[in-house]
Amino acid sequence: xxxxxxxxxxxxxxxxxTLVIMTVSLLITAFFFGLPLMQYQTxxxxxxxxxxxxxxxxxxQYEKLSVLLTEEYIADTIxxxxxxxxxxxxxxxxxxxxxxxxDAYWDFVAPRETLLYLIASNYDxxxxxxxxxxxxxxxxxxGAGFYEAREKKLGQTLDTPSRELTENQKEYWRDLSKRxxxxxxxxxxxxxxxxxxxxxxxxxxxLAVCIVLAPVFSGEYQAGTDAVILAGKYGRTKxxxxxxxxxxxxxxxxxxxxxxxxxxxxxxxxxxGGWNLPLQIEGTAIPYPWTFLQAxxxxxxxxxxxxxxxxxxxxxxxxNMKSPYAVLAVLVPVIFLPMFLSPNGTAGFYNLTxxxxxxxxxxxxxxxxxxxxxxxIVWDALTTRAVFYAGLTALLAPFAGAGFRRRRx
Numbered sequence: 001x002x003x004x005x006x007x008x009x010x011x012x013x014x015x016x017x018t019l020v021i022m023t024v025s026l027l028i029t030a031f032f033f034g035l036p037l038m039q040y041q042t043x044x045x046x047x048x049x050x051x052x053x054x055x056x057x058x059x060x061q062y063e064k065l066s067v068l069l070t071e072e073y074i075a076d077t078i079x080x081x082x083x084x085x086x087x088x089x090x091x092x093x094x095x096x097x098x099x100x101x102x103d104a105y106w107d108f109v110a111p112r113e114t115l116l117y118l119i120a121s122n123y124d125x126x127x128x129x130x131x132x133x134x135x136x137x138x139x140x141x142x143g144a145g146f147y148e149a150r151e152k153k154l155g156q157t158l159d160t161p162s163r164e165l166t167e168n169q170k171e172y173w174r175d176l177s178k179r180x181x182x183x184x185x186x187x188x189x190x191x192x193x194x195x196x197x198x199x200x201x202x203x204x205x206x207l208a209v210c211i212v213l214a215p216v217f218s219g220e221y222q223a224g225t226d227a228v229i230l231a232g233k234y235g236r237t238k239x240x241x242x243x244x245x246x247x248x249x250x251x252x253x254x255x256x257x258x259x260x261x262x263x264x265x266x267x268x269x270x271x272x273g274g275w276n277l278p279l280q281i282e283g284t285a286i287p288y289p290w291t292f293l294q295a296x297x298x299x300x301x302x303x304x305x306x307x308x309x310x311x312x313x314x315x316x317x318x319x320n321m322k323s324p325y326a327v328l329a330v331l332v333p334v335i336f337l338p339m340f341l342s343p344n345g346t347a348g349f350y351n352l353t354x355x356x357x358x359x360x361x362x363x364x365x366x367x368x369x370x371x372x373x374x375x376x377i378v379w380d381a382l383t384t385r386a387v388f389y390a391g392l393t394a395l396l397a398p399f400a401g402a403g404f405r406r407r408r409x
Contacts, residue, residue: 008239008246022254025208026261032201035263036194037269055190055269061111062188063273065117069184069293071280075144078135081116085136097133115186122284123149126157136160147182150284157285157369164347169371172378179289186281189274192292193282198262199299200362203335205258208309209251210314211330214324216247217315217400244315244397251311252304259300261319279366286367288380299364302382305389306361310335313397319400335359353378358396361385 004154008185012018049057061403067073081100084090100109109116120132127234138144146356154177157163158170165173281288288295313334317327345349348366354360355370370381379387 005242005245005249008242009249012216012246013210014249019367021208021212026258028204029201029258029261030265032204033265035200037265039263041270044110044242046105052269058190059188059271060188060272065112065115067185068186069119069146069186071144071146071183074146075140075153077112077116077119078138078144079140079357081132082136082138097131099132103291113276118186118281118284119146122146122153124153126153126160126285127378132171133324150280153285154287161347162347163365164371165369165371166373168376169373169378172371172380173287173369176289176380177287180278180280180287181289184278187274187277188271189292190268190280191272191375192274192296195266195296196292196299196364196366198266199364200359202255202258202262202303203339203359203362205255206310207332207335208258209254209307210310210335211245211328212254213251213311213314214318214327214331215320216243218321218324218327244400248308248311248397249343251307253303255307255403265297283367288366289367295364298382302385304360304363304388305386305393306358309389309392309396310358312393312400315400316396355381356385356388361389 011074037055038051040052040054041048042058042336043049044057048054084100085098085105088101088103090102092099099105103345111115116132120130120135123134123138124130131341148291154174157383158165158173207377276291279288279292279295290298310331314327314331317330318324321327335358338354341357343354343360345351346355352370355365368381372379372381372384
C-alpha cells in the first residue's frame with residue numbers, strides 16, 4: 001500500500017503542470033504577503049518612513065510601551081494627555097475638534113497613538129468611532145473604569161437588535177469573554193495581527209491545490225486508462241485508496257509550503273514579538289480569550305479542515321466527471337463566489353451561509369460575535385466551520401472512491 005501511495009504521489013508531483021501551477025501559486029502568495037511589507041509606512045516629525053525602516057521605527061516605539069494596562073496606568077495616561085491641552089500652544093482646532101499639535105503631538109501622542117485609540121475606543125458605544133475626541137473631557141475622579149467600560153460595551157453589543165441573538169447566544173459570548181485575563185498586557189504585535197487580517201489570501205493556494213488534483217480521476221477517463229486500472233487486481237481497492245491518500249498528502253504538503261512562505265515573510269519582517277499577548281489589545285470588544293499565537297494556530301486548523309473538504313470535493317467531482325475542466329468549472333465558483341457576496345450582518349440564513357463558505361471561512365472574524373444554534377447548543381463561527389468541514393471531508397473522500405469504481409463496473 002505504501003508503494004502505491006508513493007507511486008501516485010510521485011505521479012502528481014512529477015507532472016510539468018504541477019510544477020508550473022505550484023511555482024506560479026507560490027509567487028502569487030509571496031507577492032500578496034510581501035506587498036504590505038514593501039508598502040508599509042509610518043511617520044515621524046521629519047516625514048514619512050517607508051518599508052522596513054518604517055517597521056523598525058514602529059517596533060521601537062511599541063517596545064517602549066510594553067506594559068500592563070492597569071486602571072492606574074490608563075488613568076495616568078489619560079490625565080497626561082488632558083494636561084497637554086492646558087497649554088493653548090499645544091492645541092489645534094479644525095472647526096469641529098480640538099487636537100494636539102507640534103511637540104505635544106510628536107513627543108506624546110505619536111509614539112502611543114495606537115494605544116490611545118485603543119483606550120478611547122473602549123469608551124465608545126457599539127458602532128461608534130469618536131477617535132480621541134472625548135478623552136480631554138473625561139472625568140477621572142473615580143478612576144478610568146476601563147474594564148468596567150469594556151464589560152458594559154460587551155453587554156450593549158450583545159443587546160444590539162440587529163444581531164438577533166438569543167439569550168443562550170448572549171450567555172455563550174459573556175462566558176467566553178469572562179475568560180480573558182485582565183489587566184491586558186500591551187506591546188508589539190503587528191506581525192501576528194497582519195497574519196490574522198490576511199488569511200483569506202491563502203485561498204489562491206487552495207485553488208492551486210485543487211487545479212493540480214482535478215485530473216486525479218478524470219485524467220484517467222481522458223487517457224482511457226480507467227478501464228485498465230479497474231480491471232487490475234487491486235484497481236478497485238488499494239489503487240483507488242492510494243490515489244485518495246496521495247492526493248491528500250500532496251494537498252497538505254503543498255498548502256503548508258504556501259502557508260510557510262506567507263507566515264515566514266510576515267514574521268520575518270515584523271518579528272515574532274507579541275505572540276503571547278491577548279487579542280483584546282487589538283480591540284477590547286473581542287470576546288475570544290486567546291493570545292495572538294493561539295488565534296493564528298486555531299484559525300490555521302480551521303483552514304486545513306477547509307482544505308481537506310475541498311480536496312475531497314475535488315476528488316469527488318473528478319471521479320464523476322470526464323474532464324478536469326468540468327471539475328474546475330464547479331470548484332472556482334465554490335471557492336471564489338463568496339468573495340463577491342458580502343454579508344449584511346451576522347444573523348439570518350443568508351449571512352450565516354455566506355460566513356460558512358470556503359473563502360469567508362479563511363477569515364477568523366474574531367470581533368463579530370458570529371454564532372450558530374443547533375437546538376440548545378451554541379457554537380461560534382470557528383467551531384461551526386471546523387465541525388462542518390470535518391463532516392464534509394468524512395463524506396466526500398469515500399464517495400470519491402466509490403464514484404470512480406462505479407464508472408466501469
